Amino acid sequence: KNEVEQSPQNLTAQEGEFITINCSYSVGISALHWLQQHPGGGIVSLFMLSSGKKKHGRLIATINIQEKHSSLHITASHPRDSAVYICAAQHNTDKLIFGTGTRLQVFP
Amino acid sequence: EPEVTQTPSHQVTQMGQEVILRCVPISNHLYFYWYRQILGQKVEFLVSFYNNEISEKSEIFDDQFSVERPDGSNFTLKIRSTKLEDSAMYFCASSYVARFGSYNEQFFGPGTRLTVL
Numbered sequence: 423k424n425e426v427e428q429s430p431q432n433l434t435a436q437e438g439e440f441i442t443i444n445c446s447y448s449v450g451i452s453a454l455h456w457l458q459q460h461p462g463g464g465i466v467s468l469f470m471l472s473s474g475k476k477k478h479g480r481l482i483a484t485i486n487i488q489e490k491h492s493s494l495h496i497t498a499s500h501p502r503d504s505a506v507y508i509c510a511a512q513h514n515t516d517k518l519i520f521g522t523g524t525r526l527q528v529f530p
Numbered sequence: 531e532p533e534v535t536q537t538p539s540h541q542v543t544q545m546g547q548e549v550i551l552r553c554v555p556i557s558n559h560l561y562f563y564w565y566r567q568i569l570g571q572k573v574e575f576l577v578s579f580y581n582n583e584i585s586e587k588s589e590i591f592d593d594q595f596s597v598e599r600p601d602g603s604n605f606t607l608k609i610r611s612t613k614l615e616d617s618a619m620y621f622c623a624s625s626y627v628a629r630f631g632s633y634n635e636q637f638f639g640p641g642t643r644l645t646v647l
Contacts, residue, residue, distance in 0.1 A: 455635065463619055465573070465638040508573065515586050516561050516625070518636065520573040 426511050428521040435528050441496040443524045445509035446489075452512055454492045456483050459506040459523065468494070468507075499528045532556045534639035536622050542645045543612055551607045551642045553622030562605045563623040563636065564597065566590070573621065579605065612646045619643050 425448045435441055445454070456469040469476050469483040471492070476483050480499075485492040496503055504527050510518035535554045543549050555562050564576040577587040579597055596608045605624075609616055620643075623636040 457638075462640075463567075463643070464640045465621060467635040467637065470635045510573075516563065516578045516580075516627075516636075517575040517586055517588075518563075518565075518573075519575065520565075522572045 426509060426519055426521040428509055428524050430524060431522065433524055433526045435499050435526070437500055437528055437530050439499050439528075441499050441503070441526065441528075443494045443507050443509075443526070445492045445494070445521055447492075447511045447519075448490065449511075449513070450487075450490070452514055454485050455510040455512060455518060456492070456494050457508045457510060459508060461505070465508075470512075496526075499526075501528045501530050504528050534622055534624055534637050536620075536639035536642050538642060539640065540643045540645070542647065545614055545646055546611050549609050549612055549644065551609075551620050551622075551644070553605045553607070553639055554603050555605055555622065555624030556626070556637055557603070559624035559626045559637070561585075561625045561627055561636075562597075562599070563625075564607045565621045565623065565638075566618040567621065567641075568615075568618045576607070576620075609644075612644075614646050617644055617646045 427446050429444045453472045458466045471485050480497045482495040506523040506525050508523045510520045537552045562579040565573050567573045575588050577591045578585045594610045598606050619641045621641045622639040625634045625636045
């Protein structure tokens with residue numbers, strides 16, 4: 423059974439700081455997803471990756487398959503980045519196994 | 531930009547009543563999913579649906595739950611006899627798989643908040 427663990431659970435930052443959120447999983451996967459959940463509950467897909475690194479704007483996601491670990495980085499954080507960030511693992515089926523999420527608050 | 535839509539946004543029902551949650555996936559997507567999130571907990575997989583049949587379901591998805599694609603656009607989740615513990619946010623998602631074994635990102639709807647009294 424795959425477990426997905428995230429750290430930290432809560433994170434506060436000042437505007438402009440560099441943010442790192444970590445995710446580890448226990449079983450080999452076919453893809454790792456990073457998602458953002460807004461205060462209203464909506465979920466938005468940020469990245470899907472199976473190796474290496476992806477970048478979109480100020481967001482960077484990396485994955486180390488051997489260590490079963492992924493990180494989400496936010497450069498030059500902004501109050502509008504405040505949300506819950508969730509990693510989810512995908513095996514050889516379509517379903518996503520979600521982590522518990524990291525609640526990020528960025529203060530001006 | 532195409533998006534997944536869900537109705538209603540909030541449903542309140544009495545314990546034991548049947549509810550139907552509705553979703554309209556993105557039109558060219560082939561895989562459909564239901565997830566739920568109990569307040570304060572992580573999102574959990576319920577069921578995936580492909581080619582007009584369930585492809586996988588979780589332990590949560592017991593005989594009280596069913597899914598259906600009644601026409602070419604809607605994808606529904608029915609809970610036959612709701613329990614208090616069914617209170618949660620229910621998310622529909624869809625994805626497009628270009629070829630077998632190729633996994634694409636899943637696009638989520640805004641969710642339906644189900645409250646069972």
